[in-house]
Amino acid sequence: MxxxxxxxxxxxxxxxxxxxxxxxxxxxxxxxxxxxxxxxxxxxxxxxxxxxxxxxxxxxxxxxxxxxxxxxxxxxxxxxxxxxxxxxxxxxxxxxxxxxxxxxxxxxxxxxxxxxxxxxxxxxxxxxxxxxxxxxxxxxxxxMHDKKGYxxxxxxxxxxxxxxxxxxxxxxxxxxxxxxxxxxxxxxxxxxxxxxxxxxxxxxxxxxxxxxxxxxxxxxxxxxxxxxxxxxxxxxxxxxxxxxxxxxxxxxxxxxxxxxxxxxxxxxxxxxxxxxxxxxxxxxxxxxxxxxxxxxxxxxxxxxxxxxxxxxxxxxxxxxxxxxxxxxxxxxxxxxxxxxxxxxxxxxxxxxxxxxxxxxxxxxxxxxxxxxxxxxxxxxxxxxxxxxxxxxxxxDARDKIMMKLQKEIAHLREENKMLRTKLGLSLDGDLTFPEAIQSVSPMATKHRRQTRNMPPVGLEIKCPTELKGLEKYFGKEFGEEASGLSTLANFQDVLPQQSARGSLTLESLRCMPSQGDSFGSSQQGPTLQAYSEDDAWGDNCEKTTDGTSTPCVLSEPRTIRASCEPNSFLGMYRGSVNVKPKGLQQFSRRNRVSVDHLGGSRARLKKGYPRRIGKQDAFQGSITVNQAAFIKKLLDLNISPVDGMVNF
Ligand SMILES: Nc1ncnc2c1ncn2[C@@H]1O[C@H](COP(=O)(O)OP(=O)(O)OP(=O)(O)O)[C@@H](O)[C@H]1O
CATH class of the missing domain: 3.40.850.10 (Kinesin motor domain)
Structure with missing residues (x-):
């Protein structure tokens, strides 16, 4: 050759x-x-x-x-x-x-x-x-071929x-x-x-x-x-x-x-x-x-x-x-x-x-x-x-597409079956909204009971594993101190509402002001709490250094709200005096989750001190999220278990 x-x-x-x-x-x-x-x-x-x-x-x-x-x-x-x-x-x-x-x-x-x-x-x-x-x-x-078989x-x-x-x-x-x-x-x-x-x-x-x-x-x-x-x-x-x-x-x-x-x-x-x-x-x-x-x-x-x-x-x-x-x-x-x-x-x-x-x-x-x-x-x-x-x-190209889609359908059916089994739902029929509401976790129910002066609690996202992903995400945003906070409690209630409206709005957060550490918030870390317009912050609790939850008054919550514009307000955090979270802004900017750090001090509160949180005593802030980035993140995390949750 x-x-x-x-x-x-x-x-x-x-x-x-x-x-x-x-x-x-x-x-x-x-x-x-x-x-x-x-x-x-x-x-x-x-x-x-x-x-x-x-x-x-x-x-x-x-x-x-x-x-x-x-x-x-x-x-x-x-x-x-x-x-x-x-x-x-x-x-x-x-x-x-x-x-x-x-x-x-x-x-x-x-x-x-x-x-x-x-x-x-x-x-x-x-x-x-x-x-x-x-x-x-x-x-x-x-x-010269002329054969009949092998x-x-x-x-x-x-x-x-x-x-x-x-x-x-x-x-x-x-x-x-x-x-x-x-x-x-x-x-x-x-x-x-x-x-x-x-x-x-x-x-x-x-x-x-x-x-x-x-x-x-x-x-x-x-x-x-x-x-x-x-x-x-x-x-x-x-x-x-x-x-x-x-x-x-x-x-x-x-x-x-x-x-x-x-x-x-x-x-x-x-x-x-x-x-x-x-x-x-x-x-x-x-x-x-x-x-x-x-x-x-x-x-x-x-x-x-x-x-x-x-x-x-x-x-x-x-x-x-x-x-x-x-x-x-x-x-x-x-x-x-x-x-x-x-x-x-x-x-x-x-x-x-x-x-x-x-x-x-x-x-x-x-x-x-x-x-x-x-x-x-x-x-x-x-x-x-x-x-x-x-x-x-x-x-044929058409058959190829059809086969691909059929494979995808089969895969989704399997996934649906698996999720239904996990949620304890019957294996046939569609997943409906009311079903989703019914299947709230016991922890969330307890939390809701503890919530006072609240408009009816919104729907919950059903899949705990997916929520975990979200928690991780925001946990990462705020450093280790934020892991295991009640962030998700807020999100759980907030998301379906806001999705029903088609956007993240201030009103969509009308839910569950967290009561102290009622939703597993850390004694040490900042607590991410939902903000309710109707609910006076003054009625809420704030943790102190000794770990007790005492009602406290926050001054000017509205300034916090104002600071959320033009992005969407997602929640608020507060921290106790001795755990000033470091570098919040730095973390948040990167992923377009902004945190306004309003104040903070390492000054210790003494017992019996009037529980009024001021600039010297504690820090507090709001978390605002760029709406598009947030929805994208949710989708990335696959958080769309209920049809029509996120509308564009
Ligand atoms: N494995 C073999 N056993 C017996 N005879 C062979 C074998 N391989 C080739 N031959 C014989 O060798 C001769 C050349 O083979 P063939 O024509 O297949 O070569 P070729 O590679 O196709 O050559 P060309 O590129 O010039 O067409 C033929 O007579 C063929 O019968």
Whole structure:
């Protein structure tokens, strides 16, 4: 192959005269350490020496290691010097292996099963001319297929015929449905890329086909004949016809050398009710069999005339393929992958780095005289191992959206069920507002009882875990001292009301002035309390240093209110004299929760001192929240358990 740019020493593990010269690529692109299931799978197939090669006294230079995953290539140097290079792959097929073993080793059936599920899969044979690509894909008797099933499969049948047989058997096994509908349809197409021109191998009289681009399908061949294949025989007819029509030539290295890249595609459309709601969707599976033309060195093949032109075109397109593989395997962000530089790479875009599953079979000759080409192919293949595809099921965009939504609905249903179970509600029916009111926590009920002079308490947000999140959030805003404060008591009552009004307003906070530490407020920290317009602050309690709650009078609560504009007033805090919270403003500004620190002192209150909180004695402040930021925070915390809670 035309990949001389790959340096042999870069990727292979190298030994000389039996000694390890140095592991030159412990973390090379092909290193298995970094491979995932979506990487292209790469196998090697070694062709046995031909009669002619035996006659010339050729020896074999490619050997499979015992683990059957690595091959060793022995390169003869000057004198008795030999260099052994080792390459790791997903599997290796030796010269003695039969066609059915190839099918097994490369796990072709897995790929075909995926096609039946709606994926695109590609199997691609590459390697130098005469290395056995066509033999691997089509078998020896190309154009002579006439089988009924596996039992009828000839020993030399290649992957295409065996795959077609498997597909028909799998379709038959899966088509047992009650309503007698035909869940699978199979169509086939076959084309070649000859000198950068696409020819439909099933319509030889037709002009070369155009390659077009669409955002949905990527590059595709326009007006390609798609033959409906109801039976296996139909597929074989396509195979025979295509095999007959592909361009073949004869040169020193192969008397039946393919002069074009051939792509045979089996299109498997399947009708499937994935979601089980009686609306079947169509999935478009595709199986691509790519038989590349082989790279050749003119010195060896001795091609001339028209074939010389063909060889140039083949080598150029393979060189571009090498560039694409190299760019993809290096995976550098921002690098342009040169797909558009040749017809071949355009049409393999989906298979190389696209949404197809892919398998590459690197065919090599075992002959020592072909060692350079063999090394080149193996380096090529080593790079390809590193390409990661993103396989996905092919279906119509509308079906895709529908499936996504259905998945989401199922997920939400599950979540709803779980929440209902947590709240002790029945599992069917909608969650209603009254239900939400009923299920207030005992703590909140107690708190409400302790609340005096209050307008009716508002609704509560039901999900305690979500509230915890909110508490955490505001706890963080105010430092450790604020954790576990009654903040949430306020929020619980406030939120549904304000949401019903569609905004956070001053009135929305008309609820629950907290009574001292009745809602678990810390003796030490500042208490975040709701503010009620009707409720005189003077009736409230304030903590003192000794921890007792004594009624106290706050001066000028309205100045606090005034300070809330233009943002929304959320609550008020007060602190006892010896716990002046530090850095409140600093914390709050960052997240657009503002706290007006009105005063504070470390002066100790003596017992019996009139409990009037003044500037010297305590601090107090209001908390105002930027409405948009606050609602966003709630949504971030997922606090919207009741429909319509937050209106925009
Ligand atoms: N594994 C194998 N066992 C026996 N014969 C093989 C094997 N592989 C290839 N051959 C024989 O080697 C010859 C060349 O093989 P083939 O035509 O498949 O090579 P190719 O890689 O497709 O070459 P080109 O690129 O020139 O088309 C054929 O006669 C084929 O039957």
């Amino acid at each position: 035309a990949t001389q740019s790959f340096k042999a020493r870069e990727n292979g593990n190298e030994y000389q005269n039996g000694k390890e010269e140095g592991n030159t690529c412990p973390r090379s692109p092909g290193s298995d350490m970094f491979r995932s299931t979506n990487n292209i799978k790469v196998y090697v197939r070694i062709r046995p020496l031909s009669k002619d090669e035996y006659a010339r006294g050729e020896t074999s230079c490619v050997h499979i290691a015992r683990d059957e995953h690595s091959v060793k290539v022995v390169e003869q140097g000057y004198g008795y010097n030999t260099t052994t290079r080792s390459f790791q792959f997903d599997g290796c097929v030796g010269p003695a292996a039969e066609q059915h073993e190839v099918m097994q080793t490369v796990e072709m059936k897995k790929l075909l099963d995926k096609v039946l599920e709606g994926y695109s899969s590609t199997v691609m044979a590459c390697g130098q001319t005469g290395s056995g690509k066509t033999f691997t894909m089509s078998g020896r008797e190309e154009g 039992e009828d499969c000839w020993g030399d049948d290649g992957l295409i015929a065996r795959s077609a047989i498997y597909l028909f058997e799998a379709i038959k096994a899966r088509s047992f449905n009650k309503d007698q509908t035909k869940p699978y349809t199979l169509r086939a197409s076959y084309f070649e890329i000859y000198c950068e021109q696409v020819n439909d191998l099933l319509r030889l009289d037709a002009a070369p086909r155009d390659v077009k681009w669409s955002s949905r399908d990527g590059f595709y061949v326009e007006n390609l004949l798609l033959v409906d294949c109801d039976t296996l025989e139909d597929v074989f007819s396509v195979l025979n016809e295509g095999g007959k029509n592909r361009k073949v030539g004869s040169h020193e290295l192969n008397k039946d050398s393919s002069r074009s890249h051939c792509i045979m595609t089996l299109h498997v459309d399947s009708l499937c009710d994935i979601t089980g709601d009686g609306h079947p969707i169509v999935r478009y599976g595709r199986m691509l069999f790519v038989d590349l033309a082989g790279s050749e060195r003119l010195k060896k093949s001795k091609s001339s005339g028209e074939m010389l032109k063909e060889t140039g075109s083949i080598n150029r397109s393979l060189f571009t393929l090498g560039k694409v593989i190299s760019a993809l395997s290096e995976g550098k962000k921002g690098d342009v992958v040169p797909y558009r530089e040749s017809m071949l790479t355009k049409l393999l875009m989906e298979s190389l780095g696209g949404n197809s599953l892919a398998l590459m079979i690197a065919c090599v000759s075992s002959a020592a005289s072909a060692v350079d080409e063999t090394l080149s192919t193996l380096h090529y293949a080593t790079c390809a191992k590193n390409i990661v595809n993103a396989p996905s099921i092919n279906m």
